[in-house]
Amino acid sequence: MCPAFTTGTPAPSNADHIPVLLAEVIAALAPKACGVYLDGTFGAGGYTAALLEAAPCVVWSIDRDPEALLLGEILAERFPGRVHLVQGRFGDMAALLSARGITGIDGVALDLGVSSMQIDDRSRGFSFLRDGPLDMRMEKSGRSAADVVNTLSEKELSDIIFTYGEERHARRVARAIVEARRERPFSRTLRLADVIRAEVRRSQDGIDPATRTFQALRIYVNDELGELERGLLGAEKLLRPGGILAVVSFHSLEDRIVKTFLKARSGSALRPSRHTLASLAGSSATATFKPLSRRPIGPSDGEVAINPRARSARLRIAERTPAPSLTARAGGLA
Ligand SMILES: C[S@@+](CC[C@H](N)C(=O)[O-])C[C@H]1O[C@@H](n2cnc3c(N)ncnc32)[C@H](O)[C@@H]1O
Structure with a gap:
């Protein structure tokens, strides 16, 4: 059943982390009443909160960092029954959600990398400016x-x-x-x-x-690139036709993976590989995604002035087509 539209008390602001390309991501996902969305990188909950505020929808929020999800409890209280917090990796999103009875969703947002809170906390060992244990494990x-x-x-x-x-x-x-x-x-x-x-x-x-x-x-x-590849496959499995994938990357290695995946899955570059059945490749009828912008979307000058971390952010968005996922068609091989 569609949840009642509760906005609760005003959002607690998290001064440590400013969500990157927030307006662009929410505009791309265009949350609708009764829609089900996945925020695969909860962080400080910026995307999750904006989705919940935009429409009476439900959000599944994943983060591999147990500390990040502690902040999520505040949102869970503020939007009762509308936000579900899951500790795990977005690379496992299809398994994590199907274990909870969710097999089809309307949007997936991924905001890759580490949060400002993780970098600023010297005990996590991500920073080369502050002394701390040489750790770097998000989980x-x-x-x-x-x-x-x-x-x-x-x-x-x-x-x-x-x-x-x-x-x-x-x-x-x-x-x-x-x-x-x-x-x-x-x-x-x-x-x-x-x-x-x-x-x-x-x-x-x-x-x-x-x-x-x-x-x-x-x-x-953190096997970040492997996670990204698995996450894209998971999104292909979970998204309903018309569902939106929005990925914010911060360096060329990540953006290249997203770009190559969307090219391969959009029909223009579907080629047989050792993972796909030759009979399924090469036709736009088998395309599972339609890219919604030819070029990645970057931040405005205004956003960079407020949040220098946004400088290298690149957003790619694509719409899921009705074609079955390649994994399903290839018998789970892709
Ligand atoms: C850039 S922050 C996200 C910020 C968030 N969009 C916001 O507005 O507050 C990235 C978060 O994703 C998490 N993360 C990175 N890779 C992940 C993965 N493979 N699975 C789940 N969480 C991941 C990190 O622990 C971190 O909390």
């Missing part, structure tokens, strides 16, 4: 960044730093890390940042030399 479990830098081979570290950080000096940085850990293992963020800064000079645009290596380690520790 607070599994292999930490310290485990990675202290145990992988020089070649493995170099590949990670080059691939996920697009760091030209990856080999030099990896060599310096391996030399420094012989002296003593890494446990703190600032020691790692200092070792990197000793190897890589600050670029003319003033970007801290540790930026790219820290990004690489964060992506690797």
Whole structure:
């Protein structure tokens, strides 16, 4: 049954995190009465709150960080029965929702990466500006960044730093890390940042030399690109015809994955692969998504002035077609 439209008490503001491209994401999803939406990256709840405020809809909110979801309790009280908080990964969205009886939804929003709260909390170990344990695990479990830098081979570290950080000096940085850990293992963020800064000079645009290596380690520790690929497949499975996918990415590695997926799934570039049945590929009749903008949408100058973190944000939106998901057609292989 469609929920009553409760707006409750005014929203508690979270001064730490300003949602990026919020107006654009909500306009794309165009929440409707009785609609069911998934916010796969709850964070500080900016998108979830805006969806709940825009229409008498229901929102399923996922975050892999148990701390993020604590904030969600406030929204759950404010919008009784309309917001469901789920700790888990958006890469598992189809399984997480179907286990709760939800198999079709009207919109999916993904706002990739880490939140300002995670970066600003030195105890989480994401920042190269504040000293803290070298952790970087969004979920607070599994292999930490310290485990990675202290145990992988020089070649493995170099590949990670080059691939996920697009760091030209990856080999030099990896060599310096391996030399420094012989002296003593890494446990703190600032020691790692200092070792990197000793190897890589600050670029003319003033970007801290540790930026790219820290990004690489964060992506690797949290398998962020694998999550994105699985999340896109999950959205394809869950979205009803006419449902909207909105993905905000923050660097070219992420945006490339979204762009390539939508191209492949929009009919223009459907080709047989080892994962798809040849008979299903190559026709626009089998396309599962229709991109709604040719180019990614970026922030306005006004948004960047208020929130510099929005500078590199890129939003891609697409509408789900009635065609069955490729996973369903390929017998679960895609
Ligand atoms: C950029 S913030 C989202 C901010 C949110 N849109 C808002 O308005 O407050 C990203 C959040 O997504 C979470 N996250 C990142 N990858 C995830 C994944 N694969 N599954 C679930 N949550 C994820 C992070 O823990 C973080 O809280």
